[in-house]
Amino acid sequence: MNYKIFSVFVIAAVAFVTITEGMSLRGLGVDLRCRCIKTESRRIGKLIESVELYPPSPHCKDTEIIATLKETKQEICLDPTAPWVKKVIEKILANKAP
Incomplete structure (x- = not known):
């Protein structure tokens, strides 16, 4: 008992x-999982207000790029393999370099 x-x-x-x-x-x-389930690969550069880059972590093996749109403030996950997204990432990293 x-x-x-x-x-x-x-x-x-x-x-x-x-x-x-x-x-x-x-x-x-x-977050205990990846934030991005689907990603956008179409060119939407002119609609973007800001971009956040999340490197791989113990909870998500993928690099995640989340853009906030200007007018709607909607967050959209960008496809890190799309050529135009790669250029956006390069610009972000260049601006952060000392």
């Missing part, structure tokens, strides 16, 4: 720790 109660307690404690740890990472702005 004591073994069953102990087992239930251990399972409940592990579940609680798992849930709260996941919630705390999400609250810190850490």
